[in-house]
Amino acid sequence: MLKTEKLTKKFKDTLAVDEVTIELGQGESVGLLGPNGAGKSTAISMISTLIQPTSGDVRLNGKSVLKKPGEMRKVLGVVPQKIALYEELSAYENLKFFGRIYGLSGKKLEERIQIVLELVGLSDRQKELVKKYSGGMQRRVNLAAAMLHEPEVLIMDEPTVGIDPQSRNHLLETIRKLNREQGMTVLYTSHYMEEVEKLCDRVYIMDHGKVIAAGTKDELKGVLSEEETVLIEFDQNYPPLFEKISQMEGINHAVVSDNRLKLIIPKGVRVLGTLFHEAERYNAQIINVTVQKPTLEDVFLRLTGRKLRD
Numbered sequence: 001m002l003k004t005e006k007l008t009k010k011f012k013d014t015l016a017v018d019e020v021t022i023e024l025g026q027g028e029s030v031g032l033l034g035p036n037g038a039g040k041s042t043a044i045s046m047i048s049t050l051i052q053p054t055s056g057d058v059r060l061n062g063k064s065v066l067k068k069p070g071e072m073r074k075v076l077g078v079v080p081q082k083i084a085l086y087e088e089l090s091a092y093e094n095l096k097f098f099g100r101i102y103g104l105s106g107k108k109l110e111e112r113i114q115i116v117l118e119l120v121g122l123s124d125r126q127k128e129l130v131k132k133y134s135g136g137m138q139r140r141v142n143l144a145a146a147m148l149h150e151p152e153v154l155i156m157d158e159p160t161v162g163i164d165p166q167s168r169n170h171l172l173e174t175i176r177k178l179n180r181e182q183g184m185t186v187l188y189t190s191h192y193m194e195e196v197e198k199l200c201d202r203v204y205i206m207d208h209g210k211v212i213a214a215g216t217k218d219e220l221k222g223v224l225s226e227e228e229t230v231l232i233e234f235d236q237n238y239p240p241l242f243e244k245i246s247q248m249e250g251i252n253h254a255v256v257s258d259n260r261l262k263l264i265i266p267k268g269v270r271v272l273g274t275l276f277h278e279a280e281r282y283n284a285q286i287i288n289v290t291v292q293k294p295t296l297e298d299v300f301l302r303l304t305g306r307k308l309r310d
């Protein structure tokens, strides 16, 4: 139902989005995964008709929306990265204000406000001033505002950044329900691969403005079907040993985090013998060795040689 075609945005010397083609089918939950600065927000702003692309197109049911943004705005609910609420007003008053912008009024507006407050679990606290809410609760009001006009597609730009775990779970659960139970089409951007893994059927991985991989989660993990991920936990960090192991023959990629070493190795290649031997030479104690199923994080690492997050 929604498609971008070679969507491109250039800011002076920065090519923020580079020929991005993505597609959302009705009722699908699609993830846009990429590190900070990958171009996710810029892509979303163009899809939401907030900024004009340098080139390329955005199509809704086959029709370009660039010249007629009104059509798109009716259909889309957008939850921006930054919280956009009036702090001196209550959640209820904020929703009333945004509802009027969407052209709602009277009984219909009242009805929608109560439905969306219920959806985000804030009915009980709707009369409190937004400035008294936690960051997570404010995000929930943001989501409620985006849902007032009964959009068909919900677009979210990193909605869980900087919020407490409870609100994060609540938000993720709400989005999941909207998608699974109400058939809402969802485009979800994040640099948290766990969230995208949990919520989305299909994923586009972005880096440096480009889509570098796309597919279902299983298809993407298929990139690693010829490889295994081995996680080795040591009693502490041993920089020279970790460096040595990372350079060993047969290791495709290695990542160090604290006292853990993650190795991506071709299936069937036996490295553990050499690894234990090296550990002994450095007097290092291995606490645990696990062979893991690949995650989307591993796919990103394999494609770019970098981690999604530092």
Ligand SMILES: Nc1ncnc2c1ncn2[C@@H]1O[C@H](COP(=O)(O)OP(=O)(O)OP(=O)(O)O)[C@@H](O)[C@H]1O
Pocket: 011, 014, 015, 016, 034, 035, 036, 037, 038, 039, 040, 041, 042, 043, 158
């Ligand atoms: N208005 C702007 N003017 C100039 N450069 C911009 C502008 N907006 C974004 N950029 C640049 O475009 C690139 C992509 O930024 P964008 O915000 O789209 O990335 P992102 O993947 O959403 O990351 P983040 O999660 O950090 O927002 C970055 O290099 C950024 O500095």
